[in-house]
Amino acid sequence: MKKLLIITSYLGFFLLGGLTFTYFSTSEAASITKKIEVVQDKISYYVDKVEKVPPEGQSGFIYQGTTYVPMRFVAESLGEKVTWDGKTKSVYIGDVPKFISLKDVKPIGSEEDHFFHNPSTVVISTGEKFEQSYQLGGYHGGGAVQDHTVEYLANGNYKGFETYLAPVKKLVAGSSGIGSLKIYADNKLIYDSGSIKDKVKVNINLEGATKVKFEIVGSGLGILNPKFVQ
Structure with missing residues (x-):
């Protein structure tokens, strides 16, 4: 069983962040969705000792003891570009393969x-x-x-x-x-x-x-x- 958290309203740009979330629980044969409750609190981000602040509305959250953060914000803070392929539901950090x-x-x-x-x-x-x-x-x-x-x-x-x-x-x-x-x-x-x-x-x-x-x-x-x- 694989579990994946994504934002419904920011799917094209961010994997995680925001206020409305859908929980996807998938097997190879079928999938189900349900709403989840998360704890959204102020999280500070540092890259090589320098604080980075995400855009408004894109703060991370905590779910079942794990902290989730906006992927695009983190990747770009590390100097990497992020590409979302909606057709294949794939996220590419850095170069997109051919x-x-x-x-x-x-x-x-x-x-x-x-x-x-x-x-x-x-x-x-x-x-x-x-x-x-x-x-x-x-x-x-x-x-x-x-x-x-x-x-x-x-x-x-x-x-x-x-x-x-x-x-x-x-x-x-x-x-x-x-x-x-x-x-x-x-x-x-x-x-x-x-x-x-x-x-x-x-x-x-x-x-x-x-x-x-x-x-x-x-x-x-x-x-x-x-x-x-x-």
């Missing part, structure tokens, strides 16, 4: 990969819909694809790899899961999903990797908007 869809990367030994070159719309077991995605056991150009291996030349140009994995259909009781993904960097196994039962995020560090290989096995597995990170 994402390259897997469909746009040439695999070793071929101009295109017959699986990843043909993305489609995939609906997973929770009912969520994802564009630019793939389904093991689904049809991609030449027919239904199950077990598949593909390798890409990285030459240290990629910082990481990101995707979500999820079943594309509801599992029967007692099922061990659907499909799996393994990732190798320079022939060393660096990630093994095992059989997937719920939606999971994959975020792999590829710093310094020369080659990256993906090995996917089984059926009923959704590979959602996979991309390299530069």
Whole structure:
């Protein structure tokens, strides 16, 4: 279970601060929201011994013994810029990474990969819909694809790899899961999903990797908007 606190009225600019808050309690399958009560008091901020004062209405607060502060104010006080991507609900402090869809990367030994070159719309077991995605056991150009291996030349140009994995259909009781993904960097196994039962995020560090290989096995597995990170 993951917990995240955000401001409803300042979502585009600040993650924390203000007076009206919504509590998000999320699992990979569902989410709920509820109002929370917080203690808002004067908090002093110092950066390298110099006091910094946040803009009016952006003071921090205390919730269940933890102090939360306005992210933009703190980051900019440290000399970093903050970027909010509402589409992906992501906050970037400092430089914004460049994402390259897997469909746009040439695999070793071929101009295109017959699986990843043909993305489609995939609906997973929770009912969520994802564009630019793939389904093991689904049809991609030449027919239904199950077990598949593909390798890409990285030459240290990629910082990481990101995707979500999820079943594309509801599992029967007692099922061990659907499909799996393994990732190798320079022939060393660096990630093994095992059989997937719920939606999971994959975020792999590829710093310094020369080659990256993906090995996917089984059926009923959704590979959602996979991309390299530069």
